Amino acid sequence: MEPLLLFPDPAPPELAQALDLVGYPWKAVTDERAATRNEPEDGWAGGVVVAANDAEGAFSLCRALRKRDLPLEPLLLLISGAQLGDLELRDDLFDDFCLYPFQPLELEARLKHLFWRTGRGTRPELVEYGPLVLNLETYQAGIDGHPLDLTYMEYELLKFLASHPGRVFTRETLLSRVWGYEYYGGARTVDVHIRRLRAKLGEEHASLIQTVRSVGYRFGQSRWGV
């Protein structure tokens, strides 16, 4: 996920900590120039602007970032109770606000709600490993940025493996965990799916799935550093 833009810089410790705890990456900026200079390739995921201390700087930053061709969105404003009366709504400077100081749970809930509302990723549930990306919502997979056309079982198998990198699974374990607990069929079925996965991963990445002779298969690097 792309990072959130934070203001001011340095970010208030409790804000940084709250975001870290729930897994939002972030980057603090001092003004619009810094925001442009540090902007990720795919743009900011959103913004959290604290107006409680430096209201002037906060609002002018919001104004600047909202006037762009691709306005910063969503934008959460943190204000003190005393500023509630001064909120200017008609300029569309922000999408939601939150009292500062805040409860971490409320901040998290507002961010979740904002991302959901604006349609920008509810943080799409992804399984990632190196160049491999599995989007659990869209049932799509990609490697090196290119889409990967997987069948249902291939996707399920790869999802399970990539969710537990470094661990070795026997064919029986895979059959029960991926296919289903009461599956009864030949264990060689797993081999065939592994082969097709390797083929679709391409020569370059086929080694992501390793064979552990007389045990089973492992995805990714072993935990003891090969």
Next chain:
Amino acid sequence: MEPLLLFPDPAPPELAQALDLVGYPWKAVTDERAATRNEPEDGWAGGVVVAANDAEGAFSLCRALRKRDLPLEPLLLLISGAQLGDLELRDDLFDDFCLYPFQPLELEARLKHLFWRTGRGTRPELVEYGPLVLNLETYQAGIDGHPLDLTYMEYELLKFLASHPGRVFTRETLLSRVWGYEYYGGARTVDVHIRRLRAKLGEEHASLIQTVRSVGYRFGQSRWGV
């Protein structure tokens, strides 16, 4: 101005007082039936639902009022801090929330913000995706600028899909989200509607709805990053 709908009935005194102070007319209701019976001619101006005490009743009321042809909007939910973690977003039960007990100024600001947001075009009364346009107010659809003649269920299904581009939905999910929570019928019904939608979208755009074999259907391309 039409009154706001309040829950529960009787409304908490501090809520009633806060609304009276800033001049919002309101009317408290006990459940959906009361909400329908007391509904003003031009509909409710919005809703303020307190979930802090009777969460069950509050959420079922929200659900009922949101499922109507003309969903209650905007809807502000008042919850206790302990309920923050349980907030369910995916059902679109509310537009904003506020901690309860609340500061009158914050409540006022949130209501102002909500009315501003929903009143002045920031809210899409259109659902758009590429060449497709759904006008939610007039119940009309169009593609490439040409009108699209859809039946009710077709429109509802397309609206739901186009509102969540890129996501995959199982037939069961579609049945419950589009047809209704307690719908009981064959899942193949979905197939038939999908087929008719594809036919009406035209050969050129039929691929807007993709089949994800042994999972369900997906509308549009997936979003990779965000």
Next chain:
DNA sequence: CCCGACCGTGAACGCTATGTGAACCGAAAC
């Protein structure tokens, strides 16, 4: 070095999910 267990590979089989045409049926419109 040899043997056997283990695994990769290609192809074939058969099932199941989906597409498709059409019939059915209730409700609304006339």
Next chain:
DNA sequence: GTTTCGGTTCACATAGCGTTCACGGTCGGG
């Protein structure tokens, strides 16, 4: 009452995909 429209269901065709099998290669232990 009759007609029309739209939602649902059914039956059939089909292709995509999971499974199985046989063959041959490879690795490792004795």
